[in-house]
Amino acid sequence: MIRPYSKENRKELENFLVRQHTFARLNGQSVEEFCDENVADFEEDGTVSLIIREDxxxxxxxxxxxxxxxxxxxxxxxxxxxxxxxxxxxxxTLYEQVEEEYMRPYQTVFRLGVLPNNLRARRFWERNGYVYEKDSTTNKGVRVHVLKKQLIRPE
Structure with a gap:
């Protein structure tokens, strides 16, 4: 079940994030730093933050x-x-649901940044139709490969 994040979910989000050791390590962060940064991003205005539950x-x-x-x-x-x-x-399965429900209704071009050393993630995104566009640096100074997916809508 996919639902928008609300501040009532904060403790549960924190518990989820501190268990993601691999992702934190790929980001060059401790799990605490990874957790703090992403909770702050989830509580910022301007984005749609989603919690995906099973059981x-x-x-x-x-x-x-x-x-x-x-x-x-x-x-x-x-x-x-x-x-x-x-x-x-x-x-x-989850990405397909997020794309269908939260991405396709709003845009025909999707982008994301993949850490250069996260080859598994890059393969995942390429299997989902994303292609390399360019190298870039995030607003936090992290180098990423920007991948792009262009939908073709029937006329």
Whole structure:
């Protein structure tokens, strides 16, 4: 079940984030730093932050910027699936739901940044139709590969 984040979910979100050791390490952060940064991002205005549950527990989160101020596209700023569930196909199913319900109704161009050393994530996004666009640096000074997906709408 996908629902927008609310501040009542904060403690549960924190508990989810501190269990994501692999993602934190890829970001060069401790789990505490990773948690603090992403809770702050979820509570910022201007994005659509999503909590994804299965059996009443958070199994994934996503954070979307519906219209980037520079390029006008929708950016998937964060998509994290519980690391104990990697390789189960759950990420694929959840991404398809997020794209269908929260992305496609708003835009035809999607972008995201992938850390250069996160080859598994890059392969995942490429299987979902994303292609390399350019190298860039985030507003936090982190180097990423920008991937882009262009939908073709029937006329």
């Amino acid at each position: 009443e527990r958070i199994v994934a989160i996503a954070d979307l910027l519906k219209r980037h101020p520079v390029d006008g596209s929708l950016w998937l700023g964060l998509f994290v699936v519980e690391e104990t569930l990697h390789g189960t196909g759950l990420a694929q």
